[in-house]
Amino acid sequence: MAILVTGGSGFIGSHTVLELQEAGYDVVVIDNLSNSTEKSLKRVEELSGKPVKFYKIDIRDREGLEGLFRQEQIDSCIHFAGLKAVGESVAKPWEYYENNIGGTLTLVDVMRQNGVKNLIFSSSSTVYGDPDRVPVTEEDPVKKCTNPYGSTKAMQETIFTDIQKADPEWNIVLLRYFNPIGAHPSGRIGEDPNGIPNNLMPYITQVAVGKQPFLRVFGNDYPTPDGTGVRDYIHVVDLAKGHVKALERIKAGCGLAIYNLGTGKGYSVLDIVKNFEEASGVKIPYEICDRRPGDIAENYCDASKAEREMGWKAEKGILEMCRDSWNWQKNNPNGYAG
Ligand code: NAD
Numbered sequence: 001m002a003i004l005v006t007g008g009s010g011f012i013g014s015h016t017v018l019e020l021q022e023a024g025y026d027v028v029v030i031d032n033l034s035n036s037t038e039k040s041l042k043r044v045e046e047l048s049g050k051p052v053k054f055y056k057i058d059i060r061d062r063e064g065l066e067g068l069f070r071q072e073q074i075d076s077c078i079h080f081a082g083l084k085a086v087g088e089s090v091a092k093p094w095e096y097y098e099n100n101i102g103g104t105l106t107l108v109d110v111m112r113q114n115g116v117k118n119l120i121f122s123s124s125s126t127v128y129g130d131p132d133r134v135p136v137t138e139e140d141p142v143k144k145c146t147n148p149y150g151s152t153k154a155m156q157e158t159i160f161t162d163i164q165k166a167d168p169e170w171n172i173v174l175l176r177y178f179n180p181i182g183a184h185p186s187g188r189i190g191e192d193p194n195g196i197p198n199n200l201m202p203y204i205t206q207v208a209v210g211k212q213p214f215l216r217v218f219g220n221d222y223p224t225p226d227g228t229g230v231r232d233y234i235h236v237v238d239l240a241k242g243h244v245k246a247l248e249r250i251k252a253g254c255g256l257a258i259y260n261l262g263t264g265k266g267y268s269v270l271d272i273v274k275n276f277e278e279a280s281g282v283k284i285p286y287e288i289c290d291r292r293p294g295d296i297a298e299n300y301c302d303a304s305k306a307e308r309e310m311g312w313k314a315e316k317g318i319l320e321m322c323r324d325s326w327n328w329q330k331n332n333p334n335g336y337a338g
C-alpha cells in the first residue's frame with residue numbers, strides 16, 4: 001500500500017516525499033507541474049536511493065485519477081496540490097477557486113469511490129486572519145481571509161470537516177503550516193519560486209546571490225519589538241516530518257484532527273536579516289518601505305497540541321533555517337533550471 005502525494009514535486013511536497021521514503025513508506029506522486037519540475041523528484045531519488053513513482057496528473061482530471069487508483073494500491077493521501085500565490089489569487093480568483101476547490105472535490109470523490117478515506121491536508125496559518133492573541137492555538141477562531149488564496153484554505157477546511165462528520169470512516173488531519181523556509185541540508189532540493197519571490201526568505205536569498213539589489217522591508221511601524229512584522233518560521237524538513245507523524249495519527253484512527261505546525265517562536269523581518277547574515281556571511285542591504293496591503297503585525301503559534309498528540313516538535317532553529325536556505329540558493333542560483 002502506498003501513500004499518494006498530490007503536488008509532490010513542489011517545495012514542501014518534495015521534502016515530504018523524501019521523509020516518507022526514509023521512514024519506509026512507498027510513495028506515488030501526482031502533479032500537473034504548473035509550479036514545479038520533475039527534476040525535484042530526480043533529486044529526491046538520488047538522496048533516498050529509491051525510485052519515486054510519478055504521474056503527471058491534474059487533480060481536476062477525474063479520469064486520470066480513476067486510472068491511477070486502478071493502477072496503484074493507495075492507502076492514504078497527502079494533499080499539497082494547489083495554487084498558492086496570494087497576490088495572483090486577488091487578480092485571478094476564479095482560477096484559484098476552480099483549481100483549489102474544484103480539484104479537491106474531484107480528488108475526494110475519486111478517493112471515496114475507491115474506499116480510500118485517509119487524508120492529510122496542507123492548510124495555513126492564514127486561516128487565523130489577524131489573530132486576537134498570539135500564540136494562536138487550534139481553538140482560536142478561523143477568521144475571514146483577506147484574499148482568495150486564504151479563502152480556499154478556509155473553505156477546504158470546512159469541506160473536509162463536513163465530509164468527516166457525515167462519514168466517520170474518514171480520518172482527516174488538517175495541518176496549519178506557519179512560515180516554511182529552509183531546504184534539505186544537502187542543498188539538492190529547495191524552494192524554486194517563479195519570477196520575483198513574494199515571500200521573505202526566497203527574496204533575501206536572491207539578494208544574497210545578486211539577483212535582487214536590496215530587500216524591501218514592508219513597514220517598521222507595527223506594534224512589534226522592532227516595528228517589523230513577526231512570523232513563526234519553520235524549517236521545511238521539520239514540517240515534512242510532521243506529515244510522517246500525522247500518518248501515524250491517521251493509522252490510529254484520529255477522525256478529524258487539526259494541528260498547528262510551527263516552532264512557537266516569533267522572529268521579525270530584521271531578526272531574519274540578522275540571522276541570515278550570520279549564517280551566510282553575506283550582507284543583506286535593505287530599505288524600509290510602506291506596509292504591504294493585507295499584512296498583519298504578528299503571527300506565531302502554540303504548537304504544543306502537535307507535540308502532545310503526535311509526538312512532533314520542530315527541532316531546527318532559525319540559524320539552521322537560514323543556513324540551509326542559503327546552501328540551496330548558492331548551489332542552485334537558478335533553482336532547478338541549473
Ligand atoms: P508548490 O507550488 O511548490 O507546490 C504545490 C504543487 O501543486 C506544485 O508542484 C504544483 O505544480 C502542484 N499543483 C497545483 N495545482 C495542481 C493541480 N490542479 N493538479 C496537480 N498538481 C497541482 O507550493 P508549496 O509551498 O510546496 O505548498 C504546498 C501546499 O502547502 C500548498 O497547498 C500550499 O498552499 C500549502 N501551504 C504552503 C505554504 C508556504 O509558505 N509554502 C504555507 C501554508 C500552506
Ligand code: UD1
Pocket residue numbers: 086087124125126150178179180198199200201203215216217218219228229230231269292293294295
Ligand atoms: C504570506 C501570505 C500567507 C501565506 C504565507 C506562506 C501574504 C499577505 N500572506 O504570509 O497567506 O500563507 O505567505 O508562508 O502574502 N516581507 C518583507 N519584504 C519582502 C517580503 C516579506 O518585509 O520582500 C515581510 C512581510 O511584510 C512579513 C514577513 O516578511 O512581515 C513574512 O512575509 P511572507 O514571507 O510573505 O509571509 P507572510 O506575510 O506571513
